[in-house]
Amino acid sequence: MDIAARLLAEHGPQALSTRRIAAEADSSTMTVYTHFGGMSGLVREMVREGFARLQERLTRVQATDDPVADMALLGRAYRLNALANPHLYAVMFGGSSLAGFSLSEEDRQHGRYTLANVAECADRCLTTGRFRPGDPILVAHQMWTAVHGLVTLELGGYLIPPYDADTCVEAQLIGLMVSAGDDYTAAATSVAKSLNRLDEI
Amino acid sequence: MDIAARLLAEHGPQALSTRRIAAEADSSTMTVYTHFGGMSGLVREMVREGFARLQERLTRVQATDDPVADMALLGRAYRLNALANPHLYAVMFGGSSLAGFSLSEEDRQHGRYTLANVAECADRCLTTGRFRPGDPILVAHQMWTAVHGLVTLELGGYLIPPYDADTCVEAQLIGLMVSAGDDYTAAATSVAKSLNRLDEI
DNA sequence: CAGTGTTGCATAACAGCGATATCTATTAAC
């Protein structure tokens, strides 16, 4: 797993081959089959690893008395995790394009479970009255999709040149909080506050 | 190109092989090389085709006196295009995971140009006072990332079960308009209005 | 018309891939 993760991170997805892994591990291609049941099994395990890393990073943000700032920091953590593991992130969400590999429903459930942290934070935003009354799960879902879309486009190089990524992130986060019901100026200050807590994540 | 598009749409990305294309075309694998310079060239051409289809679909929405409803319909058109060409969509934005294939800066520019329709609509939303004053490009960008994220997760099967896709789209679109500065109830009615114009797209 | 250069495609081959069958050697259990 360590070798596969390193190969993927350093040399991209095409370096993920049984022969290359075997060469790095000084063994034969059979090891991939005995331990993971094939290449797809190894990829599946790496997806799990990717979600584990993501969740570990999300749990780093601590709950403060400004839940909107916490939520913004969750968004930044999500993005930083993706930027730190770009290839792994691509495998996690662009998985269908890898030959013959498809996630099981259990894997997807595991992925969705990652949203629990965000939902908990959304609940705090709702109970403190910062967000418009609604379902915290649905709010968390909107947060996820928006940040996910931004990160996907950023990794794909589709960000519009005149604006750098940080500007887009800032605007996206503020817009998200406003869309959930927060006051615009309050959202702006909370998002700005989250910028000073980058050392947490 | 037609054969490749059909193979991709009907049998997924692993059916995109020089030999299979050659067999369907009753020719040899060399045709891919003489016409596209290799497999990556063909994929690049398919990405261009994908963006062309997307743009064609986006230009179908007509400008009315309710620009927010137009914007919502643009979002629905973006989603419907992705759902109609899921494999093509995956190649367009998950391209890095295909072996050794990377988009050129020109291709990316072509992709970003697709945003022009959305930016024009955002400008109308701004000038009519529905949206908070700001840069239409940045507003259009936020629209893009949010809808793109939603569609990506939907295609990946990551949507949260209790809510169906339509509910998420509805909530996401309303939230987007609110985040851009529109009034909540006005946004809700405009988004609902866009639901009656699905025959346009 | 004859010759010539160019282009398009078919054939064959090469290197690499995932996957499998077979066999060996090591380990675990009784």
Added chain:
DNA sequence: GTTAATAGATATCGCTGTTATGCAACACTG
């Protein structure tokens, strides 16, 4: 100590993209 089981090495199969070679049809030129 004997036996069963399992990890791993080797070789192989069918597949992939890619390239080199050669052949056939075409356009051009004297």
